[in-house]
Amino acid sequence: MKSWRVATACALLLSSLVRAQETKELPSTSGNVFLRLCSSIDKDERSATEAGHLVECVAYTEGVIDGVVSEAAYVNVKTGKETPEPYCLPKAESGQLVRIVLKYIRNHPEEAHQPTAFLIVVALQEAFPCATEKKGNTQH
DSSP: OHHHHHHHHHHHHHHHHHHHHHHSOOTTSOHHHHHHHHGGGGOSSOOHHHHHHHHHHHHHHHHHHHHHHHHHHHHHHHHSSOOOOSOOOOSOOHHHHHHHHHHHHHHOGGGTTSOHHHHHHHHHHHHSOOOOEETTEEOO
């Protein structure tokens, strides 16, 4: 009888944890959610919850950037062709990258419903375009 109670308690606990995770907003959901969770980056003081969200925002942004680099490398290997980079990042701090994405979303509210990964790439393309060749000359 005792093991039944423990099993039931464990099942209820697991069920509530799964439900909590399902309803938790993540920075990856959309630009709107990214804006809501990551805007505390410019605060001098943040709550523990805001600090946790900020860690998620930085980690997600860095993960998308790493994923884009990995994807380009994979395509280069598979096709044997050089894939153009969507953006050319300088040495930038993670906080600066999150701020660039936030600025892009604020300046383009009509796109804020889009998946955050898409918005990160577009924001970085706008902020850090790669030099292009024009008639034999290279822009820097």
